[in-house]
Amino acid sequence: MGLKGKYELPFELNNPELLHNQSFVSGKWVKSKSGKTFEVVDPGTGKPWIECPINDASDVDDAVKSAHDCFESYRKVSPRTRAQLLFQWDALIRENREDLATILVHETGKPKAEAYGEIDYSTGFTWWFAGEAERIQGTVFQPSLPDRRVFTIKQPLGVAAALVPWNFPIAMVLRKAAAALAAGCTMIVKPSPETPITALALAYLASKAGFPDGALNILTTDLEKTPELSEALCRHELVRKVSFTGSTRVGKLVARLCSDSLKKVTLELGGNCPVVIFDDANLDQALAQVFALKYRHAGQACVTANRIYVQSGIFDKFLEKWTAEVKKIVVGHGADNTTTMGPVTTARGIEKAQSLVDDAKSKGATIHVGGKKLEKNGGYFFEPTVISGIKPDMDIAKEEIFAPVSTFIKFDTEDEAVKAANDTSMGLASYCFTKNIDRMWRLFENLDAGMIGMNTGNSSAAESPFGGIKQSGYGKESGKDVAVAEYLITKTGTLTLEGQA
Numbered sequence: 231m232g233l234k235g236k237y238e239l240p241f242e243l244n245n246p247e248l249l250h251n252q253s254f255v256s257g258k259w260v261k262s263k264s265g266k267t268f269e270v271v272d273p274g275t276g277k278p279w280i281e282c283p284i285n286d287a288s289d290v291d292d293a294v295k296s297a298h299d300c301f302e303s304y305r306k307v308s309p310r311t312r313a314q315l316l317f318q319w320d321a322l323i324r325e326n327r328e329d330l331a332t333i334l335v336h337e338t339g340k341p342k343a344e345a346y347g348e349i350d351y352s353t354g355f356t357w358w359f360a361g362e363a364e365r366i367q368g369t370v371f372q373p374s375l376p377d378r379r380v381f382t383i384k385q386p387l388g389v390a391a392a393l394v395p396w397n398f399p400i401a402m403v404l405r406k407a408a409a410a411l412a413a414g415c416t417m418i419v420k421p422s423p424e425t426p427i428t429a430l431a432l433a434y435l436a437s438k439a440g441f442p443d444g445a446l447n448i449l450t451t452d453l454e455k456t457p458e459l460s461e462a463l464c465r466h467e468l469v470r471k472v473s474f475t476g477s478t479r480v481g482k483l484v485a486r487l488c489s490d491s492l493k494k495v496t497l498e499l500g501g502n503c504p505v506v507i508f509d510d511a512n513l514d515q516a517l518a519q520v521f522a523l524k525y526r527h528a529g530q531a532c533v534t535a536n537r538i539y540v541q542s543g544i545f546d547k548f549l550e551k552w553t554a555e556v557k558k559i560v561v562g563h564g565a566d567n568t569t570t571m572g573p574v575t576t577a578r579g580i581e582k583a584q585s586l587v588d589d590a591k592s593k594g595a596t597i598h599v600g601g602k603k604l605e606k607n608g609g610y611f612f613e614p615t616v617i618s619g620i621k622p623d624m625d626i627a628k629e630e631i632f633a634p635v636s637t638f639i640k641f642d643t644e645d646e647a648v649k650a651a652n653d654t655s656m657g658l659a660s661y662c663f664t665k666n667i668d669r670m671w672r673l674f675e676n677l678d679a680g681m682i683g684m685n686t687g688n689s690s691a692a693e694s695p696f697g698g699i700k701q702s703g704y705g706k707e708s709g710k711d712v713a714v715a716e717y718l719i720t721k722t723g724t725l726t727l728e729g730q731a
Protein backbone atom coordinates (compact mmCIF):
# COMPACT_ATOMS: atom_id res chain seq x y z
CA MET A 231 0.00 0.00 0.00
CA GLY A 232 1.36 3.41 -0.97
CA LEU A 233 0.43 6.73 0.57
CA LYS A 234 -1.00 9.82 -1.16
CA GLY A 235 -1.54 12.83 1.11
CA LYS A 236 -3.54 11.86 4.16
CA TYR A 237 -5.10 8.83 2.44
CA GLU A 238 -3.90 5.30 2.19
CA LEU A 239 -4.07 4.14 -1.39
CA PRO A 240 -6.15 0.98 -1.74
CA PHE A 241 -3.84 -0.30 -4.52
CA GLU A 242 -0.30 -0.28 -5.83
CA LEU A 243 0.71 0.75 -9.33
CA ASN A 244 3.50 -0.72 -11.46
CA ASN A 245 4.17 2.83 -12.62
CA PRO A 246 3.57 5.17 -9.64
CA GLU A 247 4.40 8.16 -11.90
CA LEU A 248 0.92 7.75 -13.37
CA LEU A 249 -0.79 8.94 -10.21
CA HIS A 250 -1.41 12.69 -10.09
CA ASN A 251 -3.93 14.63 -8.06
CA GLN A 252 -3.44 18.23 -9.11
CA SER A 253 -4.92 19.97 -12.12
CA PHE A 254 -2.85 20.01 -15.31
CA VAL A 255 -2.51 23.40 -16.98
CA SER A 256 0.09 24.35 -19.55
CA GLY A 257 2.15 21.26 -18.76
CA LYS A 258 2.25 21.97 -15.01
CA TRP A 259 0.57 20.33 -12.02
CA VAL A 260 -1.30 23.12 -10.25
CA LYS A 261 -3.58 23.77 -7.30
CA SER A 262 -6.78 25.77 -7.65
CA LYS A 263 -6.75 29.48 -6.72
CA SER A 264 -8.87 28.76 -3.65
CA GLY A 265 -6.53 25.95 -2.57
CA LYS A 266 -9.60 23.87 -1.71
CA THR A 267 -9.82 20.16 -2.43
CA PHE A 268 -12.43 17.42 -2.68
CA GLU A 269 -12.29 13.69 -2.05
CA VAL A 270 -12.48 10.94 -4.64
CA VAL A 271 -14.39 7.94 -3.30
CA ASP A 272 -14.06 4.23 -4.09
CA PRO A 273 -17.67 3.20 -4.91
CA GLY A 274 -16.85 -0.36 -3.82
CA THR A 275 -16.17 0.71 -0.21
CA GLY A 276 -17.61 4.23 0.04
CA LYS A 277 -14.19 5.36 1.31
CA PRO A 278 -12.22 8.36 -0.01
CA TRP A 279 -8.74 7.47 -1.28
CA ILE A 280 -7.31 10.67 -2.78
CA GLU A 281 -8.16 14.36 -3.12
CA CYS A 282 -8.09 16.83 -6.02
CA PRO A 283 -8.36 20.61 -6.45
CA ILE A 284 -11.76 22.30 -6.47
CA ASN A 285 -11.41 24.66 -9.42
CA ASP A 286 -14.04 27.34 -9.92
CA ALA A 287 -14.75 30.11 -12.44
CA SER A 288 -11.67 32.04 -11.28
CA ASP A 289 -9.40 29.23 -12.51
CA VAL A 290 -10.80 29.14 -16.04
CA ASP A 291 -9.16 32.15 -17.67
CA ASP A 292 -5.56 31.00 -17.03
CA ALA A 293 -6.31 27.54 -18.41
CA VAL A 294 -8.08 28.87 -21.51
CA LYS A 295 -5.32 31.40 -22.21
CA SER A 296 -2.64 28.73 -21.95
CA ALA A 297 -4.64 26.44 -24.25
CA HIS A 298 -5.03 29.36 -26.65
CA ASP A 299 -1.30 30.24 -26.58
CA CYS A 300 -0.55 26.62 -27.37
CA PHE A 301 -3.18 26.60 -30.14
CA GLU A 302 -1.35 29.42 -31.95
CA SER A 303 1.61 27.10 -32.53
CA TYR A 304 -0.11 23.67 -32.40
CA ARG A 305 -2.44 24.64 -35.25
CA LYS A 306 0.65 24.82 -37.49
CA VAL A 307 1.97 21.37 -36.53
CA SER A 308 1.70 19.14 -39.61
CA PRO A 309 -0.99 16.44 -39.77
CA ARG A 310 1.75 13.77 -39.94
CA THR A 311 3.30 15.03 -36.71
CA ARG A 312 -0.10 15.24 -35.02
CA ALA A 313 -0.71 11.64 -36.07
CA GLN A 314 2.68 10.58 -34.68
CA LEU A 315 1.93 12.28 -31.36
CA LEU A 316 -1.40 10.48 -31.17
CA PHE A 317 0.25 7.13 -31.97
CA GLN A 318 2.83 7.74 -29.26
CA TRP A 319 0.05 8.59 -26.77
CA ASP A 320 -1.81 5.47 -27.85
CA ALA A 321 1.31 3.32 -27.25
CA LEU A 322 1.85 4.76 -23.76
CA ILE A 323 -1.79 4.19 -22.81
CA ARG A 324 -1.51 0.55 -23.95
CA GLU A 325 1.77 0.18 -22.00
CA ASN A 326 0.05 1.42 -18.82
CA ARG A 327 -3.15 -0.57 -19.40
CA GLU A 328 -2.96 -2.51 -16.14
CA ASP A 329 -2.42 0.55 -13.94
CA LEU A 330 -5.08 2.58 -15.72
CA ALA A 331 -7.51 -0.30 -15.19
CA THR A 332 -6.68 -0.33 -11.47
CA ILE A 333 -7.39 3.39 -11.12
CA LEU A 334 -10.55 3.05 -13.20
CA VAL A 335 -11.88 0.30 -10.93
CA HIS A 336 -11.38 2.49 -7.86
CA GLU A 337 -13.05 5.51 -9.45
CA THR A 338 -16.03 3.91 -11.17
CA GLY A 339 -16.48 0.60 -9.33
CA LYS A 340 -16.55 -1.46 -12.55
CA PRO A 341 -14.98 -4.94 -12.48
CA LYS A 342 -11.37 -5.21 -13.64
CA ALA A 343 -12.32 -7.16 -16.79
CA GLU A 344 -14.66 -4.34 -17.79
CA ALA A 345 -11.98 -1.78 -16.98
CA TYR A 346 -9.64 -3.56 -19.42
CA GLY A 347 -12.52 -3.62 -21.92
CA GLU A 348 -12.95 0.14 -21.57
CA ILE A 349 -9.24 0.77 -22.13
CA ASP A 350 -9.21 -1.42 -25.25
CA TYR A 351 -12.30 0.42 -26.54
CA SER A 352 -10.61 3.74 -25.70
CA THR A 353 -7.35 3.07 -27.51
CA GLY A 354 -9.54 2.53 -30.55
CA PHE A 355 -10.02 6.31 -30.43
CA THR A 356 -6.34 7.30 -30.16
CA TRP A 357 -5.51 4.84 -32.96
CA TRP A 358 -8.42 5.88 -35.17
CA PHE A 359 -7.94 9.64 -34.79
CA ALA A 360 -4.20 9.33 -35.43
CA GLY A 361 -5.26 8.09 -38.88
CA GLU A 362 -7.94 10.74 -39.24
CA ALA A 363 -5.38 13.54 -38.67
CA GLU A 364 -3.90 12.85 -42.10
CA ARG A 365 -7.25 12.45 -43.85
CA ILE A 366 -8.41 16.04 -43.28
CA GLN A 367 -8.79 17.45 -46.78
CA GLY A 368 -10.38 20.36 -48.59
CA THR A 369 -11.78 20.56 -52.13
CA VAL A 370 -11.13 22.39 -55.40
CA PHE A 371 -13.82 22.92 -58.01
CA GLN A 372 -14.89 24.99 -60.98
CA PRO A 373 -17.92 27.15 -60.14
CA SER A 374 -20.64 28.50 -62.44
CA LEU A 375 -18.64 31.58 -63.48
CA PRO A 376 -16.04 30.44 -66.04
CA ASP A 377 -13.20 32.75 -64.89
CA ARG A 378 -13.29 31.53 -61.31
CA ARG A 379 -11.93 28.65 -59.24
CA VAL A 380 -13.16 27.80 -55.74
CA PHE A 381 -11.36 25.83 -53.04
CA THR A 382 -12.15 24.92 -49.48
CA ILE A 383 -9.67 24.29 -46.71
CA LYS A 384 -10.29 22.80 -43.28
CA GLN A 385 -8.79 24.54 -40.27
CA PRO A 386 -8.88 23.77 -36.56
CA LEU A 387 -11.51 25.71 -34.63
CA GLY A 388 -9.37 26.77 -31.68
CA VAL A 389 -9.65 25.91 -28.01
CA ALA A 390 -12.22 23.19 -27.25
CA ALA A 391 -13.70 22.25 -23.88
CA ALA A 392 -14.81 18.73 -22.98
CA LEU A 393 -17.31 18.12 -20.17
CA VAL A 394 -16.90 14.43 -19.47
CA PRO A 395 -19.07 11.90 -17.58
CA TRP A 396 -17.98 9.38 -14.96
CA ASN A 397 -19.33 6.16 -16.48
CA PHE A 398 -16.62 5.68 -19.16
CA PRO A 399 -14.11 8.32 -18.10
CA ILE A 400 -11.17 7.05 -20.16
CA ALA A 401 -13.20 6.35 -23.29
CA MET A 402 -15.02 9.68 -23.15
CA VAL A 403 -11.84 11.74 -22.62
CA LEU A 404 -10.11 9.96 -25.49
CA ARG A 405 -13.11 10.08 -27.84
CA LYS A 406 -13.18 13.88 -27.47
CA ALA A 407 -9.50 14.76 -26.95
CA ALA A 408 -8.07 12.51 -29.68
CA ALA A 409 -10.49 14.03 -32.24
CA ALA A 410 -9.64 17.58 -31.12
CA LEU A 411 -5.88 17.02 -31.14
CA ALA A 412 -6.07 15.28 -34.54
CA ALA A 413 -7.87 18.35 -35.91
CA GLY A 414 -5.20 20.71 -34.55
CA CYS A 415 -7.29 22.06 -31.67
CA THR A 416 -6.19 22.27 -28.06
CA MET A 417 -8.47 21.17 -25.26
CA ILE A 418 -9.49 21.72 -21.66
CA VAL A 419 -11.11 18.69 -20.07
CA LYS A 420 -13.36 18.95 -17.05
CA PRO A 421 -13.70 15.40 -15.75
CA SER A 422 -16.52 14.41 -13.44
CA PRO A 423 -15.85 14.79 -9.70
CA GLU A 424 -16.03 10.99 -9.42
CA THR A 425 -13.30 10.28 -11.99
CA PRO A 426 -10.56 12.93 -12.14
CA ILE A 427 -7.57 10.63 -11.59
CA THR A 428 -7.84 8.67 -14.86
CA ALA A 429 -8.12 11.99 -16.75
CA LEU A 430 -4.98 13.30 -15.03
CA ALA A 431 -3.13 10.05 -15.82
CA LEU A 432 -4.09 10.43 -19.50
CA ALA A 433 -2.83 14.03 -19.48
CA TYR A 434 0.46 12.86 -17.95
CA LEU A 435 0.82 10.30 -20.76
CA ALA A 436 -0.08 12.89 -23.40
CA SER A 437 2.70 15.09 -22.11
CA LYS A 438 5.14 12.12 -22.13
CA ALA A 439 4.04 11.41 -25.70
CA GLY A 440 5.30 14.86 -26.68
CA PHE A 441 2.16 16.98 -26.96
CA PRO A 442 3.22 20.59 -26.26
CA ASP A 443 2.39 22.29 -22.96
CA GLY A 444 -1.17 23.61 -23.09
CA ALA A 445 -2.39 21.16 -25.76
CA LEU A 446 -4.35 19.10 -23.22
CA ASN A 447 -5.35 20.62 -19.88
CA ILE A 448 -7.40 19.15 -17.06
CA LEU A 449 -9.42 21.21 -14.58
CA THR A 450 -10.84 19.09 -11.77
CA THR A 451 -13.66 20.14 -9.51
CA ASP A 452 -16.31 18.84 -7.11
CA LEU A 453 -20.07 18.43 -7.59
CA GLU A 454 -20.88 21.84 -6.09
CA LYS A 455 -18.53 23.83 -8.32
CA THR A 456 -19.21 21.81 -11.49
CA PRO A 457 -21.98 24.17 -12.76
CA GLU A 458 -19.86 27.30 -12.13
CA LEU A 459 -16.73 25.88 -13.76
CA SER A 460 -18.67 24.49 -16.74
CA GLU A 461 -20.52 27.76 -17.25
CA ALA A 462 -17.24 29.73 -17.24
CA LEU A 463 -15.86 27.39 -19.93
CA CYS A 464 -19.05 27.65 -22.00
CA ARG A 465 -19.02 31.45 -21.79
CA HIS A 466 -15.30 32.10 -22.39
CA GLU A 467 -14.74 33.98 -25.66
CA LEU A 468 -11.61 31.97 -26.55
CA VAL A 469 -13.36 28.60 -26.18
CA ARG A 470 -14.74 27.91 -29.66
CA LYS A 471 -16.24 24.47 -29.14
CA VAL A 472 -17.81 22.52 -26.28
CA SER A 473 -18.36 18.78 -26.32
CA PHE A 474 -20.62 17.47 -23.56
CA THR A 475 -21.66 13.94 -22.63
CA GLY A 476 -24.28 13.68 -19.90
CA SER A 477 -27.93 14.23 -19.14
CA THR A 478 -30.43 15.91 -21.46
CA ARG A 479 -31.26 18.43 -18.71
CA VAL A 480 -27.65 19.63 -18.46
CA GLY A 481 -27.14 19.35 -22.23
CA LYS A 482 -29.87 21.94 -22.76
CA LEU A 483 -28.13 24.27 -20.28
CA VAL A 484 -24.80 23.83 -22.08
CA ALA A 485 -26.45 24.62 -25.45
CA ARG A 486 -28.06 27.73 -23.97
CA LEU A 487 -24.80 28.97 -22.41
CA CYS A 488 -22.86 28.37 -25.63
CA SER A 489 -25.45 30.16 -27.74
CA ASP A 490 -24.40 33.61 -26.45
CA SER A 491 -21.05 33.36 -28.23
CA LEU A 492 -22.35 30.92 -30.90
CA LYS A 493 -19.92 28.17 -30.00
CA LYS A 494 -20.03 24.92 -31.89
CA VAL A 495 -21.51 22.26 -29.59
CA THR A 496 -21.63 18.46 -29.60
CA LEU A 497 -24.18 16.93 -27.24
CA GLU A 498 -24.22 13.23 -26.37
CA LEU A 499 -27.21 13.04 -24.03
CA GLY A 500 -29.62 10.62 -22.41
CA GLY A 501 -30.70 7.31 -23.93
CA ASN A 502 -33.79 5.47 -22.61
CA CYS A 503 -32.91 2.94 -25.32
CA PRO A 504 -35.40 0.22 -26.32
CA VAL A 505 -34.60 -3.37 -27.30
CA VAL A 506 -37.14 -5.29 -29.41
CA ILE A 507 -36.85 -9.09 -29.52
CA PHE A 508 -39.07 -11.02 -31.95
CA ASP A 509 -40.30 -14.63 -31.75
CA ASP A 510 -38.00 -15.57 -34.65
CA ALA A 511 -34.83 -14.24 -32.98
CA ASN A 512 -32.01 -16.59 -32.02
CA LEU A 513 -32.85 -16.67 -28.33
CA ASP A 514 -29.35 -17.47 -27.13
CA GLN A 515 -27.83 -14.74 -29.26
CA ALA A 516 -30.40 -12.20 -28.06
CA LEU A 517 -29.93 -13.22 -24.44
CA ALA A 518 -26.13 -13.01 -24.53
CA GLN A 519 -26.07 -9.70 -26.41
CA VAL A 520 -28.74 -7.89 -24.41
CA PHE A 521 -27.45 -9.24 -21.12
CA ALA A 522 -23.95 -7.90 -21.81
CA LEU A 523 -25.47 -4.58 -22.90
CA LYS A 524 -27.72 -4.26 -19.85
CA TYR A 525 -25.27 -5.27 -17.13
CA ARG A 526 -22.20 -3.51 -18.60
CA HIS A 527 -21.01 -1.26 -15.78
CA ALA A 528 -24.07 -2.18 -13.67
CA GLY A 529 -26.43 -0.62 -16.22
CA GLN A 530 -24.66 2.75 -16.26
CA ALA A 531 -24.18 3.39 -19.98
CA CYS A 532 -26.12 5.92 -22.05
CA VAL A 533 -26.66 3.24 -24.72
CA THR A 534 -27.81 0.54 -22.27
CA ALA A 535 -31.11 -1.37 -22.60
CA ASN A 536 -33.64 0.71 -20.70
CA ARG A 537 -36.82 -1.03 -21.95
CA ILE A 538 -36.80 -4.62 -23.23
CA TYR A 539 -39.79 -5.52 -25.46
CA VAL A 540 -40.20 -9.26 -26.08
CA GLN A 541 -42.80 -10.77 -28.44
CA SER A 542 -45.52 -12.81 -26.75
CA GLY A 543 -44.52 -16.19 -28.29
CA ILE A 544 -41.16 -16.23 -26.46
CA PHE A 545 -41.83 -13.79 -23.62
CA ASP A 546 -42.14 -16.27 -20.73
CA LYS A 547 -39.23 -18.42 -21.89
CA PHE A 548 -36.97 -15.42 -22.43
CA LEU A 549 -37.83 -13.89 -19.07
CA GLU A 550 -37.20 -17.20 -17.31
CA LYS A 551 -33.78 -17.66 -18.95
CA TRP A 552 -32.89 -14.01 -18.30
CA THR A 553 -33.83 -14.22 -14.62
CA ALA A 554 -31.76 -17.40 -14.23
CA GLU A 555 -28.74 -15.58 -15.69
CA VAL A 556 -29.27 -12.55 -13.45
CA LYS A 557 -29.24 -14.81 -10.38
CA LYS A 558 -25.73 -15.96 -11.38
CA ILE A 559 -24.30 -12.41 -11.24
CA VAL A 560 -21.57 -12.10 -8.60
CA VAL A 561 -21.77 -8.65 -7.04
CA GLY A 562 -18.66 -7.30 -5.37
CA HIS A 563 -15.73 -4.93 -5.41
CA GLY A 564 -14.39 -4.41 -8.93
CA ALA A 565 -10.86 -5.35 -7.88
CA ASP A 566 -11.99 -8.84 -6.80
CA ASN A 567 -11.43 -11.21 -9.72
CA THR A 568 -14.59 -13.20 -8.94
CA THR A 569 -16.83 -10.13 -9.29
CA THR A 570 -18.98 -9.96 -12.42
CA MET A 571 -20.86 -6.78 -11.45
CA GLY A 572 -19.59 -3.90 -9.35
CA PRO A 573 -21.38 -1.14 -7.45
CA VAL A 574 -23.04 1.84 -9.08
CA THR A 575 -20.66 4.77 -9.11
CA THR A 576 -22.53 7.23 -6.89
CA ALA A 577 -24.65 7.08 -3.76
CA ARG A 578 -27.32 9.13 -5.59
CA GLY A 579 -27.48 6.31 -8.18
CA ILE A 580 -28.77 3.98 -5.46
CA GLU A 581 -31.46 6.46 -4.40
CA LYS A 582 -32.64 6.94 -7.98
CA ALA A 583 -32.78 3.18 -8.68
CA GLN A 584 -34.74 2.60 -5.49
CA SER A 585 -37.28 5.31 -6.28
CA LEU A 586 -37.78 4.00 -9.86
CA VAL A 587 -38.26 0.43 -8.63
CA ASP A 588 -40.64 1.54 -5.86
CA ASP A 589 -42.71 3.62 -8.30
CA ALA A 590 -43.00 0.66 -10.74
CA LYS A 591 -43.97 -1.68 -7.91
CA SER A 592 -46.62 0.71 -6.60
CA LYS A 593 -48.14 0.86 -10.12
CA GLY A 594 -48.43 -2.92 -10.46
CA ALA A 595 -45.10 -4.15 -11.91
CA THR A 596 -43.78 -7.58 -10.88
CA ILE A 597 -40.29 -7.88 -9.37
CA HIS A 598 -38.77 -11.27 -10.27
CA VAL A 599 -35.45 -10.81 -8.53
CA GLY A 600 -33.66 -8.04 -6.62
CA GLY A 601 -35.25 -4.64 -6.12
CA LYS A 602 -33.25 -3.06 -3.35
CA LYS A 603 -29.94 -1.72 -2.08
CA LEU A 604 -27.37 -4.33 -1.19
CA GLU A 605 -25.38 -3.77 2.00
CA LYS A 606 -21.79 -4.81 1.27
CA ASN A 607 -18.56 -3.35 2.65
CA GLY A 608 -19.97 0.19 2.70
CA GLY A 609 -20.11 0.31 -1.14
CA TYR A 610 -22.87 1.63 -3.41
CA PHE A 611 -24.38 -1.72 -4.37
CA PHE A 612 -27.82 -2.36 -5.86
CA GLU A 613 -29.20 -5.84 -6.39
CA PRO A 614 -29.32 -7.03 -10.01
CA THR A 615 -33.05 -6.64 -10.60
CA VAL A 616 -35.61 -7.95 -13.09
CA ILE A 617 -39.07 -6.37 -13.44
CA SER A 618 -41.92 -7.18 -15.83
CA GLY A 619 -45.34 -5.66 -16.41
CA ILE A 620 -43.89 -2.23 -17.16
CA LYS A 621 -46.49 0.36 -18.23
CA PRO A 622 -45.79 3.63 -20.11
CA ASP A 623 -46.92 5.74 -17.12
CA MET A 624 -44.23 4.30 -14.83
CA ASP A 625 -41.19 6.53 -14.22
CA ILE A 626 -38.92 3.59 -15.03
CA ALA A 627 -40.29 3.50 -18.61
CA LYS A 628 -39.76 7.23 -19.11
CA GLU A 629 -36.44 7.90 -17.41
CA GLU A 630 -32.95 6.52 -17.80
CA ILE A 631 -32.52 3.88 -15.08
CA PHE A 632 -28.69 3.93 -14.91
CA ALA A 633 -28.65 0.95 -12.54
CA PRO A 634 -28.65 -2.88 -12.85
CA VAL A 635 -32.42 -3.04 -13.28
CA SER A 636 -33.86 -4.75 -16.38
CA THR A 637 -37.45 -4.07 -17.36
CA PHE A 638 -39.62 -6.28 -19.61
CA ILE A 639 -42.68 -5.49 -21.69
CA LYS A 640 -44.69 -8.01 -23.77
CA PHE A 641 -45.81 -7.12 -27.32
CA ASP A 642 -47.69 -8.86 -30.14
CA THR A 643 -47.08 -7.07 -33.45
CA GLU A 644 -44.19 -5.28 -35.15
CA ASP A 645 -46.21 -2.06 -35.47
CA GLU A 646 -47.06 -2.10 -31.79
CA ALA A 647 -43.41 -2.67 -30.84
CA VAL A 648 -42.07 0.11 -33.08
CA LYS A 649 -44.65 2.56 -31.78
CA ALA A 650 -43.85 1.74 -28.16
CA ALA A 651 -40.07 1.77 -28.75
CA ASN A 652 -40.27 5.21 -30.38
CA ASP A 653 -42.55 6.60 -27.67
CA THR A 654 -39.82 8.62 -25.98
CA SER A 655 -38.31 12.07 -26.31
CA MET A 656 -34.90 10.36 -26.60
CA GLY A 657 -33.29 8.81 -29.67
CA LEU A 658 -29.79 7.60 -28.91
CA ALA A 659 -29.73 3.87 -29.73
CA SER A 660 -32.32 1.16 -30.39
CA TYR A 661 -31.72 -2.57 -30.74
CA CYS A 662 -33.68 -5.28 -32.56
CA PHE A 663 -33.37 -9.04 -32.74
CA THR A 664 -34.98 -11.02 -35.58
CA LYS A 665 -33.86 -13.45 -38.30
CA ASN A 666 -36.33 -12.00 -40.80
CA ILE A 667 -34.25 -9.78 -43.09
CA ASP A 668 -37.22 -7.78 -44.43
CA ARG A 669 -38.37 -6.99 -40.92
CA MET A 670 -34.82 -6.12 -39.89
CA TRP A 671 -34.51 -3.59 -42.67
CA ARG A 672 -37.92 -2.08 -41.81
CA LEU A 673 -36.81 -1.75 -38.18
CA PHE A 674 -33.55 -0.10 -39.23
CA GLU A 675 -35.58 2.53 -41.07
CA ASN A 676 -38.48 2.86 -38.63
CA LEU A 677 -36.81 2.95 -35.22
CA ASP A 678 -36.14 6.58 -34.21
CA ALA A 679 -32.55 6.61 -32.99
CA GLY A 680 -29.11 7.68 -34.12
CA MET A 681 -27.73 4.14 -33.82
CA ILE A 682 -29.53 0.85 -34.47
CA GLY A 683 -28.03 -2.41 -33.17
CA MET A 684 -29.28 -5.33 -35.31
CA ASN A 685 -28.78 -8.72 -33.64
CA THR A 686 -26.13 -7.01 -31.55
CA GLY A 687 -26.03 -5.21 -28.24
CA ASN A 688 -22.84 -3.35 -29.04
CA SER A 689 -22.54 -0.83 -31.83
CA SER A 690 -19.97 1.46 -30.19
CA ALA A 691 -16.64 1.60 -32.02
CA ALA A 692 -14.10 4.25 -32.95
CA GLU A 693 -14.80 3.75 -36.66
CA SER A 694 -18.60 4.06 -36.35
CA PRO A 695 -20.35 7.44 -35.99
CA PHE A 696 -21.71 7.73 -32.44
CA GLY A 697 -24.55 10.10 -31.64
CA GLY A 698 -28.25 10.49 -31.09
CA ILE A 699 -31.26 12.30 -32.49
CA LYS A 700 -34.26 14.00 -30.82
CA GLN A 701 -33.43 14.95 -27.20
CA SER A 702 -30.44 12.62 -27.17
CA GLY A 703 -28.45 15.47 -28.69
CA TYR A 704 -26.62 16.36 -31.87
CA GLY A 705 -23.23 16.02 -33.48
CA LYS A 706 -21.23 12.85 -34.00
CA GLU A 707 -18.25 11.48 -32.12
CA SER A 708 -16.09 8.77 -33.71
CA GLY A 709 -16.46 7.55 -37.27
CA LYS A 710 -14.85 8.64 -40.53
CA ASP A 711 -14.72 12.40 -41.27
CA VAL A 712 -17.74 13.36 -39.14
CA ALA A 713 -16.07 13.33 -35.73
CA VAL A 714 -13.00 15.37 -36.66
CA ALA A 715 -15.28 17.73 -38.59
CA GLU A 716 -16.79 18.74 -35.24
CA TYR A 717 -13.43 20.44 -34.47
CA LEU A 718 -12.87 22.07 -37.87
CA ILE A 719 -14.04 25.10 -39.78
CA THR A 720 -14.38 25.13 -43.56
CA LYS A 721 -12.89 28.18 -45.25
CA THR A 722 -13.87 28.92 -48.85
CA GLY A 723 -11.41 30.59 -51.24
CA THR A 724 -12.56 32.10 -54.53
CA LEU A 725 -10.00 33.08 -57.18
CA THR A 726 -10.66 35.07 -60.34
CA LEU A 727 -8.37 34.03 -63.18
CA GLU A 728 -7.22 36.19 -66.04
CA GLY A 729 -6.81 34.65 -69.51
CA GLN A 730 -8.76 31.49 -68.68
CA ALA A 731 -12.40 32.54 -69.42
Ligand SMILES: O=CCCC(=O)O
Pocket residue numbers: 397398401530531532533690
Ligand atom coordinates in the same frame (compact mmCIF):
# COMPACT_ATOMS: atom_id res chain seq x y z
O1 LIG B 1 -22.36 6.04 -21.87
C1 LIG B 1 -21.96 6.51 -22.91
C2 LIG B 1 -20.94 5.94 -23.83
C3 LIG B 1 -21.07 4.49 -24.04
C4 LIG B 1 -20.37 4.02 -25.28
O2 LIG B 1 -19.52 4.74 -25.84
O3 LIG B 1 -20.66 2.90 -25.71
